[in-house]
Amino acid sequence: MTNAVIAGYARSPFTFAGKGELAKVRPDDMAARVVKGLMKKTGVKPADVEDLILGCAFPEGEQGINVGRLTVFLAGLPKSVAGVTVNRFCGSSMQAIHMAAGAIALGAGEVFICAGVESMTRVPIMGFNPLPHPGLYVKYPQAYIPMGETAENVAVKFGLSRAEQEAFALASHVKAAAAREQGNLAAEIVSFGKGKTKVDTDGCIRPDSSLEALADLKPAFDENGTVTAGTSSPLTDGAAAVLVVSEDYAERNGLDPVARVKAVAVAGCQPEIMGIGPVAATKKALARAGLKVADIDVIELNEAFASQALACIDKLKLDGDKINIDGGAIALGHPLGATGARITGKAAALLRRQGGRYALATQCIGGGQGIATILEAM
């Protein structure tokens, strides 16, 4: 089997939907700029790229019309590069990496750009034309359950208090603010705009967040609930991209392989507690890699909500010190389609920075799914 390796990672700044600095940037332009940044950063030969696989959770409007292919044109890649859009909601761009790794293993190409994008400003959650199956909604309404409600369900089911969630959220902001301060985020960010309108830092981090401020917020999804806007990831605009190549190709072409894709998995779970999706997916991936949780040195666990992240940590018995070292989605933001590429690229980068051997990147997915990737340092 041919190994797939992560040979580069870049992303846009992540900024608030609606009021953030990328609100006026079209998602296809956003994706293209990040892809260009990745090409420049890695020095990979454009003509060698087999496919641009773009993850997007709501691929319609400006994110429609096979935006993967359009990003090829907008990024100025050769026409010979193919383009595809994939949708597994929040797992979309991690799925892109899985597809690339699978294709490499199959001998169906050597170089893949695995990207993700979401302008939550310009394409609303649920899209412009939500047309759910009426029969299914009657028979199995959980199929369409709103994400906030699942976060409440998880909090109740696993007995997670509001205070615990808030402490977790605050930690995310503290870590992200420190990472930004120390310049650990700047290296991965492709800037947008010029001069006065230049955007090169994340917009959602709140360094001045406090437990008191978090405690003041009203429940966001259930008037008697425990989940607030402060313990949820914000609506965010952003794009991310990872270069996935065969190990041979990297060696032949002098690229810098950061980490090897060791194992991947997806798994379904009950939609009403979709937040625990990472548990089953991670277990599968660990088994496939022949590893135990204790073998993992770096963990990127997406923070859709503090409640679901805490539930996953508890169920998988993860070591808190290894998780989201540079902050997670509660602080950084969660542009749905882009997050998978971000946390996989980030896990690879952290593996090198921390000097560990194995990394886990995993996330929950609306509709009741989890997705996980295990990387091995090179």
Add this chain to the structure above:
Amino acid sequence: MTEIAEISKAAVIGAGVMGAGIAAHIANAGIPVVLLDIVAEDGDNRNAIAENALRKLLKADPAPFMDKGNAKLITPGNIEDHLDLLAQCDWIIEAVAENLGIKRALYAKIETARKPGSIVSSNTSTLPLSVLAKGMPKRFLGDFLISHFFNPPRYMRLLELVAGPQTRAGAVDAIRAFADKRLGKGVVMAKDTPGFIANRIGVFWLQCAVVEAMEGGLSVEEADAVMGRPVGIPKTGVFGLLDLIGLDLMPHVLGGMARALPAGDAFHGVFREPELIAKMIADGYTGRKGKGGFYRLNKDGGKRVKEAINLATGEYAAAAKPKLGCVSAAKKGGLRALVTHSDKGGRFAWKVLSRTLSYAADLAPEIAGDIAAVDAAMRLGYNWSFGPFELIDKLGAAWLAEKLKSDGLAVPELLTTAGEETFYRKGAGRLQFLGPEGEYRDVERADGVLLLTDVKARTNPLARNRSASLWDIGDGVVCLEFHSKMNSINPQTLAMIGKAIRTVNIIANGYKAMVIYNEGSNFSVGANIGLLSIAAKWHVWFFVRWLLGSGQNALKAMKFAPFPVVGAPAGMALGGGCEILLHCDAVQAHAETYAGLVETGVGVVPAWGGCKEMLLRWTADRQRPGGPMPPVIKVFETIGMAAVAKSAAEAEDLLYLRPGDAITMNRDRLLADAKAKALELAQDYRPPAEAEIFLPGGTARAAMNMVVDGLGKTGKATPHDQVVAKALAGVLSGGNTDITEPLREDDLLALERRAFMKLARHPASIARVKHMLKTGKPLRN
């Protein structure tokens, strides 16, 4: 002499409450305005004062802007850095503090910056033009006048204009025309005397009433109950009005009047500052803007209790509903019964009205061109239903003269002139008033003003029942007028719609168009829900079904009639009233039109075609994002939230008004504008073709139900809100249809009927109806 062609840019200097409010209203007319104040002393931002004023305007309630977007038309600045902006302005309004020195210094500055032919006016309420303008250069004198707005400028219709002896006629005409047509003001020319017309009489009346209430031992509630509705004055009466104005303002106003008025003026007889009021002001009880005033809302203990102050002790207690014989007597016997009643309320009414009406009659020749101007000023500036001379006519001029004499009071000369006659009469089909020499003159209406009142004075209705009438308003146009209580719609209203259609349809009658218009406070508050309550009590559901069907049929017949129908609303156009507008070929709306489909508030859905018409409008709108759901969702939100537009401009945003509909700023011009629109449409008129619509069916229902379930879980929708919203979703989804199948208008009407009938029988909807009838407010069950 240079004359400006029209006012296309204005400036207001002085960004206080009045100045900013005037600027906002000029912006409402679509005219850019420069708003300047002095340079802010604190901080780096030299424009802070004007900018803050602009921010406050956006938050103020009631809203000074008809559309928040109008704020963009205002450029804030300061008089040191931005004086050059005045060079672009055709009209410069000074609205700074009532300080002669400040004003005159400002005029000197303005004079250096403004362009030739531009007009300068002062919004002073106390200083005479002769004093303001004294010694100013000739050019300034020609271009200067007083334009006295009332607060709040968007809502109060009166604008008093005072011209000086040297003011150019062209300048007065330009402001008059602009204020009338673009700002919608009722312009009254006043003479250059203290307080002009409305405040001269109004302040006297207020002060007289305060003093007499205290001396007569009336409570605050009693005084307002007498000096309000029975006299045709807003129910705030005297003390409620003072709370609105602000108690702290009164000493300035009263003091100003006392200083300005000559020694013999009757005002001095009522002028004093009661200790209680001085103490209230000192304690912060300055009215609604403060902790409260004569009335206050006590929120202690979680409840909101309306309290009133005891005028003798200064203590607050729960406001009582006064029971006075004079008020009951006035309901049957009118104003004369009120003032002749022997209880303390009757004595109070006589003391206040005898003095106020005498004061007005004494002053009229001195302060105004004629009595009609005096009456107009009090109607428009104080919202009185009748001016002083109209009130005198209610009492009888001769009767009043006799009663004054027997009370040992002086009889004003005008009353003697009137003798046994009335101040107003219908003569030669025109409304006429009594001139100073005892001759009758026509009440003049400006070009483009057509009032149904005048039509009624000269003709008989083509048809009439208890709730609606049909009038011939000339040129082949018929006017359908509602006149039921609050213009609610009942079977008789619907019958008159049918009658109107038949009347215009008969070719021999020579009619070609119809206007739906009335001169009530509200176009229509919607279907009479009292009928629904009765039906629920007696289980006469066939009656409700019949009413639904006849409403749908009437509006459908109107929509597809072979002649154009123009709706001309002003005030509230709610529920069924809004549905009538939705079925018109076009709407000519007064700017202060408050339209909305509010049926969900009483637990039902619009079922006279309101859902249908809104769906047709939103699917026809090309601005909307693509796909089948956005229009459905938009209508769902609009009707589901019972969204009421707070102006005609907002109604455009909600598509209660369509492109092609138009807005009239001046209430008095509404009928003429609507008639013109109807005649324009009548040329080569073709009725609309019946529309087909494609709706997504069950999938849309599921999408909307998901939203409703979510709102329920977050506590934003009550249990019955959810029931009603889901029924609405059933209608708006198109029922059991598929996106590939066309639906006809009748299909949607059937869906509306079914949903309405189901909801109307629901106990929670019945509870909503009862609650609304009892309290006037929606029940959140």
